[in-house]
Amino acid sequence: MSDELVIYDCEQGSDEWFQARLGIPTASEFATVVAQGRTKGAPSVTRRKYLLTLAGEVITGEIADKWEGNRHTERGKVMEAEARDAYAFLRSVTPMPVGFMRRGRAGASPDSLIGDDGLLEIKTKLPHLQLDVLERDVLPAEHVAQVQGQLMVSGRAWCDFVSYWPGLPLFVKRVERDDAYIRVLRTELARFLAELDSYVVRFRPQEAA
Template sequence: MIVLNCAQGSPEWHQARAGVITASMFVVARSRTGGLDEKQQAYVTAMRSGMSEGAARDLAGYRAAPKAESIQRAIEGLPVGDFSEAAKAYAFRLAIERISGMPLDESFETYAMRRGHELEPAARREHEIASGHMVQRAGFVLSGDHLFGASADGLIGKDGGSEYKCLISPERLQRIYIDGDASEFMDQVQGCMWLTARKWWDFCVYCPAMEIIDKHLWMRTYQRDDEYIDQMVEELAEFEKLVTHYETTLRMKEAV
């Protein structure tokens, strides 16, 4: 990995991210439409878990083995369906950034992003107190080929890292605090472990409004899941091909 020691939100940070598929957007890059229905997914999950074809068929409710190409692709671990419109838009933006060498958003920062950057030092301090870890700020981490990157909020020792979210959406806070569900952030968490070659990651939600009941820091430690990462990397490689396709098409049009 390549570690760039630049402050998140700084001009250098925005420049480093230009044209790079970033961990916070992995979930968008992997999003697809026209995927498997519930019955097909049950069959694929059973087959990939090592269940026999007959048992998988019975579990999913098939009388005969399904022959759909999408099911066979899914069993082989290949992506199914077409990229979502959000994924296509993101790929096109990256293609333009690779051509220009500059961030297309021109360092635009939403209120939520600005709030996150402002509260991150406090979140890191609360995490250090709660966990006993000393957290090293990491800036931006790049893969060796400069195609993928992550704004790792912290690195811990040789094996760990940390991510801080300062959420304000009641719906997202409810999923975290009530349901204990941080699945929407797992691509980012596992992506950071992939790019930094770490074994575990502390995912933290910092909500100052909850301090009055001493629940302003929600923290869970997630272990590296190589099976999850392998699947994610395969799908990200497909997305990268889409970015390259857009870039090649744009350059060809320019030449004409």
């Protein structure tokens, strides 16, 4: 993906942030883009739903799922700030907030930039899940596509993945850029976008002559 990187200086969750993401796949959903169906060779139901959602956004110009959140998401924001502060103290760094990063027709919203080469991605996990992450001591498989996708979009070399729950040890795992994985991801994204475009062409209303 050779397109120039564009960074939107906006607050994540703001109107500008939602608008910047409209109609393009983003790193938080890259696992959906590469998802396979339960039966070998069968299409993924979640992938098709995401494809149609983005096609609908392109055709209508309207954001499909502008969710305002609830008390759980508000608590998550508080814990994310706690995790960021704990990480910053542990690594003696100053995380820099970032709004939205876009390269071509793909985007990402890392939780912070670290120096010139790094990213920070924070997840809050319930105690039993946090203990499992701590014991396994690897980047959880469900987050690989998002983390490598963020590195693909940003062009950066590494991402520190942080998992947090109050009262339990902070989990930090540095994930290096995996160019082999990113090549596969780019291929899957190109296929996904070609399918998205076909829906837009088929179903976008024709302008009156």
